[in-house]
Amino acid sequence: MTDRCVTVIPAVKGRLSEQPDSGAARRRVAAYARVSTDHEEQQTSYEAQVDYYTSYIQNRADWEFVSVYADEGITGCSTKGREGFNRMISDALSGRIDLIVTKSVSRFARNTVDSLTTIRKLKENRVEVYFEKENIWTFDGKGELLLTIMSSIAQEESRSISENCTWGQRKRFADGKFSVAFSSFLGYERGEDGRFVINENQARIVRRIYGLFLQGRTPYAIAKILTEEGVPTPAGKRVWSFGTVRSILTNEKYKGDALLQKRYTVDFLSKKKKVNEGEVTQYYVKGCHEAIIEPEIFDRVQEQIRTHRKGRSSGRNLFSGKVRCGDCGNFYGPKVWHSNDKYRKTVWQCGRKFDGECKCTTPHLTEAEITEAVLDAVSALIEKRSAVDLEVIRGVVSDSGISGKQEEAVNKLLKEWDIGVRLTEISADLLHSLVECITVYSKEDIRVLFRDGSILFARI
Numbered sequence: 001m002t003d004r005c006v007t008v009i010p011a012v013k014g015r016l017s018e019q020p021d022s023g024a025a026r027r028r029v030a031a032y033a034r035v036s037t038d039h040e041e042q043q044t045s046y047e048a049q050v051d052y053y054t055s056y057i058q059n060r061a062d063w064e065f066v067s068v069y070a071d072e073g074i075t076g077c078s079t080k081g082r083e084g085f086n087r088m089i090s091d092a093l094s095g096r097i098d099l100i101v102t103k104s105v106s107r108f109a110r111n112t113v114d115s116l117t118t119i120r121k122l123k124e125n126r127v128e129v130y131f132e133k134e135n136i137w138t139f140d141g142k143g144e145l146l147l148t149i150m151s152s153i154a155q156e157e158s159r160s161i162s163e164n165c166t167w168g169q170r171k172r173f174a175d176g177k178f179s180v181a182f183s184s185f186l187g188y189e190r191g192e193d194g195r196f197v198i199n200e201n202q203a204r205i206v207r208r209i210y211g212l213f214l215q216g217r218t219p220y221a222i223a224k225i226l227t228e229e230g231v232p233t234p235a236g237k238r239v240w241s242f243g244t245v246r247s248i249l250t251n252e253k254y255k256g257d258a259l260l261q262k263r264y265t266v267d268f269l270s271k272k273k274k275v276n277e278g279e280v281t282q283y284y285v286k287g288c289h290e291a292i293i294e295p296e297i298f299d300r301v302q303e304q305i306r307t308h309r310k311g312r313s314s315g316r317n318l319f320s321g322k323v324r325c326g327d328c329g330n331f332y333g334p335k336v337w338h339s340n341d342k343y344r345k346t347v348w349q350c351g352r353k354f355d356g357e358c359k360c361t362t363p364h365l366t367e368a369e370i371t372e373a374v375l376d377a378v379s380a381l382i383e384k385r386s387a388v389d390l391e392v393i394r395g396v397v398s399d400s401g402i403s404g405k406q407e408e409a410v411n412k413l414l415k416e417w418d419i420g421v422r423l424t425e426i427s428a429d430l431l432h433s434l435v436e437c438i439t440v441y442s443k444e445d446i447r448v449l450f451r452d453g454s455i456l457f458a459r460i
Contacts, residue, residue, distance in 0.1 A: 027098040029057045030066040032088055034107055046072055053101060066097055089118060092127045104133035105146075173260040173283045186234040186248065187292050196253075196289035203292045205231060209248055210293055213301060218375045219245040249305065255298035256291030259284050319370055319438070325350035326441035327360040335364075362440050365460070369443075373458035374435060377448035380456050 031053030033046065050068050057065045069088035091097055100122070102108050108115050108131070119129055119138055129138045136146050172178065182190040187206040191197035205226075212222045223240035226233075233240050234248075252259055260283040263273045276282060323332035332348045349364035437449045443460040450456070 026062055026064040028066050028096065029060070029063040029099045029101060030088060030091070030097045031057060031068045032070070032085060032100055032102040032108065033068060034071040034085070046070070049103065057101065063099070066091075089122070092122055093125050095125075097127060100127065100129045102129065102131060105131050105136075178258060178260050178285075180253070184234045184236075185253075187254065188289075198290055198292060206248060206254060206292050209245060210254075210297060210301060213249055214297070214304070216375070216379045218372055218379065219249065220372050221376050221379050249301055252298070253289075254291065254293045255295045256289055257284065257286050258288050319348065319367065322435060323348060323365075323370060323438045323440060325352070325360050325362045326439050326445070326447075327362050328352055330360075332365070332440065334367075363443050365440065365443075369460045370438065373446045373460055374438065374448055376458045377450075377456040378434070380458075381450065381454060 033049035033053060050070055053068050054065070057063050057068075067088075069084040071082060071084040088097070088100065092100065105115060108118070108129070122129060123138060130136070134146075137143050138146070179194055180188075182188060187199060187203045188196045189199045209222055209226075212225065213219070217225070219242045222245045223242055226240045226245075227238065230238070231240070232238065233244055248254070261280060262276055262282070264276050264280045265273050319332070320334075321331060324330065325332060328350065330350055330352045333351045334346050334348055337343070337345045337347060345366075347364040347366055348370060350360045350362055353360045353362070353364075434450055435448060439447045439449070441447070446458045446460070448456050448458055
């Protein structure tokens with residue numbers, strides 16, 4: 001048996017630490033400074049940090065100054081800007097930085113989870129972080145212990161921060177205080193002390209949307225009109241959507257009120273939010289700012305929307321015997337998809353879509369899509385008021401089976417110029433009576449035949 005021999009192989013790359021080996025290359029060092037700017041006096045602290053770290057690094061002969069990366073406006077609960085931090089990490093991972101110096105663990109990132117993730121990523125790329133206040137270097141044993149401790153308290157800290165933010169926000173709600181993103185809030189702009197100030201140019205668009213809806217236009221039709229006219233959306237985009245128009249029509253702030261806490265955070269870690277359906281307290285602030293839409297008009301719109309929804313939900317067979325396939329002429333009928341699971345959905349399709357060798361190419365439609373197509377066609381019909389025989393409509397109403405009180409109201413309202421408002425209000429009965437047949441060729445080509453012989457085109 002030969003004698004055991006151990007050969008020492010010295011390290012080629014020195015392990016980074018506070019004091020580099022003599023003769024080693026100068027370490028490329030950057031600093032990170034951040035400060036909350038909730039108060040004006042914090043600005044002095046921010047400038048002082050930048051000056052301090054610039055001098056601190058440049059005065060070390062074994063360090064090569066790279067830069068001081070800095071962010072203003074970062075609070076304990078949220079981050080207004082992280083450009084400096086993200087740019088520093090990118091430079092470090094690209095090999096431009098060997099060491100990052102910062103004041104403390106709490107100043108390095110928004111929360112402990114961020115710190116832990118970032119430090120480990122930097123360490124994998126041989127970039128060390130020095131926390132001056134705690135005198136911790138992430139490459140030594142104490143640094144490893146720090147990572148372990150940070151990992152253990154990460155979830156608790158995130159929960160605590162979330163609870164503090166939530167408590168503060170709900171306290172403001174209870175006091176009737178709130179803020180909105182004025183940059184994407186059509187009709188208002190920020191005034192003194194964050195107050196609502198009406199922007200008349202934008203307010204005219206809001207009033208027009210409400211007016212068009214009360215004239216019988218659907219949100220889809222209104223979105224199409226605004227897009228074609230080149231009116232920018234609240235977010236400054238070119239194309240309007242159903243959702244954007246619908247949100248304007250249902251936003252109580254336009255009548256001068258505010259419903260607070262419409263959504264709430266479900267999980268403080270993922271920050272996932274959901275619509276508040278009674279799980280947490282809501283606050284309704286009445287008359288908190290100047291209205292763009294008169295409360296009476298706003299309430300009429302909400303009632304009209306509710307009537308439309310009720311018509312959809314109660315009229316399960318509203319279109320039975322009304323919708324025909326453009327390919328074979330057969331009637332559309334309802335079909336339930338996923339009847340036994342959570343994806344259950346009712347669609348309308350040609351009754352002979354899969355019969356025989358030549359299958360129909362016409363699409364399936366939801367009841368909502370058919371309803372919107374019909375309402376668009378009715379809106380187009382209303383535009384041609386001179387061609388509408390009001391007496392024919394009265395006759396149709398009389399034969400439709402609606403109550404005498406409703407018929408009397410309709411006959412009175414048909415005399416008014418805003419006939420579209422009333423047609424939409426009783427759409428569940430009146431539309432069913434006015435429409436003779438709906439023929440579907442494609443989603444781009446839906447033809448609505450009215451009982452007076454008019455044929456109008458709609459699309460989805």
